[in-house]
Amino acid sequence: MSRRRPIYLDYQATTPLDPEVSAAMLPFLEDRFGNPHSEHQIGWEAAGAVDEARRGVADLIGAAPGEIILTAGATEANNLSVMGVARRTKRRHILVSAIEHKCVLAPAAALSKQGFELQTIPVDADGIIDLERLAQLIRPDTALVSVMAANNEIGTLQPLKEISALCSEMGALFHSDAAQLAGKKPLDVLALGIDLLSLSAHKFYGPKGVGALYIAGNVRSQLAPIMYGGGQQDGMRPGTLAPMLCAGLAAAAEKALVQHDRDEQHTIALRARLLSRLRDRIPSIRINGSEESGLSGCLNIRIPGIDAHALLMMLQAELAASVGSACNAGLIEPSYVLGAIGLTPDEARASLRLGFGRFTTLDEIDQAVELICEKASRLSHSVAAE
Numbered sequence: 001m002s003r004r005r006p007i008y009l010d011y012q013a014t015t016p017l018d019p020e021v022s023a024a025m026l027p028f029l030e031d032r033f034g035n036p037h038s039e040h041q042i043g044w045e046a047a048g049a050v051d052e053a054r055r056g057v058a059d060l061i062g063a064a065p066g067e068i069i070l071t072a073g074a075t076e077a078n079n080l081s082v083m084g085v086a087r088r089t090k091r092r093h094i095l096v097s098a099i100e101h102k103c104v105l106a107p108a109a110a111l112s113k114q115g116f117e118l119q120t121i122p123v124d125a126d127g128i129i130d131l132e133r134l135a136q137l138i139r140p141d142t143a144l145v146s147v148m149a150a151n152n153e154i155g156t157l158q159p160l161k162e163i164s165a166l167c168s169e170m171g172a173l174f175h176s177d178a179a180q181l182a183g184k185k186p187l188d189v190l191a192l193g194i195d196l197l198s199l200s201a202h203k204f205y206g207p208k209g210v211g212a213l214y215i216a217g218n219v220r221s222q223l224a225p226i227m228y229g230g231g232q233q234d235g236m237r238p239g240t241l242a243p244m245l246c247a248g249l250a251a252a253a254e255k256a257l258v259q260h261d262r263d264e265q266h267t268i269a270l271r272a273r274l275l276s277r278l279r280d281r282i283p284s285i286r287i288n289g290s291e292e293s294g295l296s297g298c299l300n301i302r303i304p305g306i307d308a309h310a311l312l313m314m315l316q317a318e319l320a321a322s323v324g325s326a327c328n329a330g331l332i333e334p335s336y337v338l339g340a341i342g343l344t345p346d347e348a349r350a351s352l353r354l355g356f357g358r359f360t361t362l363d364e365i366d367q368a369v370e371l372i373c374e375k376a377s378r379l380s381h382s383v384a385a386e
Contacts, residue, residue, distance in 0.1 A: 006320045007364045007371075011297055011355030012152050012180060013322060017248075018205035018358070024251035025207065028244035036243050037232055046243040053246035056253030057212045061178075061197060062188035067220075069213045069237050070246060074179035075103040077198035077213035080226055080237065081175045082107040082146065085196075086116060087224035091143035091172075097121045097129055098340040099153075104146050104177055121147065126290035127156035127341050135166055142172040149181040149197075153337040153353055154289030155298030157181070164193030173219060179203050179211075180295060183256035184263065195219045201245070205358060206252030210245035213237075263358050267297040270356050274299060274365050281373040288338060288351055299354045302343075306376050308352040314375040319368055322353045 028049060034042035036050045054065040071077045082104060096108050098120045112118040119137055122130050129147055145167050150157050160176060167174040175196035183204025189197055200211040215223055229238025278285050288300040308323045334348035
């Protein structure tokens with residue numbers, strides 16, 4: 001008999017592939033195998049998936065298909081945004097939030113070694129950008145401001161429209177990593193005033209290995225490619241695109257667009273049940289981030305006196321979740337995101353991220369609560385005995 005798979009509560013890491021998305025991808029593994037950049041019928045059939053992906057993403061975020069560059073995911077899109085702007089601008093100042101994903105922080109740090117001045121925008125205890133501090137930091141020589149739409153660890157949503165207004169006043173470009181937000185809540189890049197926006201298909205029930213970068217039409221000339229090759233996608237991102245992945249991106253975007261509200265109501269119900277039952281069993285539990293302004297499918301909790309990594313090791317056969325930390329050479333480090341919102345290293349180590357979504361059931365939530373509480377109690381007693 002096969003062993004039962006663990007309950008999956010790690011939706012910020014990746015989401016399950018939607019069956020409708022999988023079905024849309026399959027033909028491109030068989031008959032529609034052509035190179036989408038080839039000028040013949042077989043190539044044109046494959047190119048249809050590329051066109052659909054651009055249209056799907058454009059519709060999802062309120063853009064035009066011609067403003068969409070397809071990438072291998074948000075990591076590539078973020079690097080293209082940060083490095084691409086730096087290669088074209090004469091300005092030498094870059095601002096990033098303290099809780100950006102490392103695929104924004106790392107290229108920005110690389111630029112700081114190439115003559116750019118890099119500054120970090122602080123966040124409050126909920127993880128929300130300090131707009132007054134941003135207004136003080138942004139300057140006439142600021143090339144780019146990068147603030148993620150929703151945080152991957154604590155789910156905090158940012159005031160994107162207010163940030164873009166401050167950028168516009170100084171003529172700085174505004175980039176937002178929307179990997180966690182796209183496909184989960186309505187997005188309108190034009191209304192928000194966003195110049196560059198990154199996303200990944202696998203964060204909203206699509207396949208891994210494909211994503212997109214939105215480049216506002218009036219910004220295109222201010223962005224240089226960071227890879228060179230055969231000139232695909234107008235030379236902005238060379239390389240042969242995978243039609244199967246593009247078809248998956250298109251299908252995931254199309255379904256997300258029509259199912260926003262249903263998914264949101266489902267995750268709101270799951271979150272309310274999860275939080276209520278955890279608080280009933282562990283009254284000392286605390287939420288990291290904003291309880292009001294966050295992704296409904298993300299809950300980052302702190303259980304005082306518990307080592308969350310040890311708890312996950314006890315749960316790993318039955319529950320898949322995450323701690324907000326990075327594992328380097330076998331050493332678990334406290335999350336820099338949790339540090340940025342004011343948590344001590346011990347508080348960060350006591351924190352656990354639970355992510356849920358379209359395919360999570362109420363029964364799984366109830367089982368997860370029982371497992372977490374049981375193992376946390378056992379761990380607490382073990383620590384007390386020592």
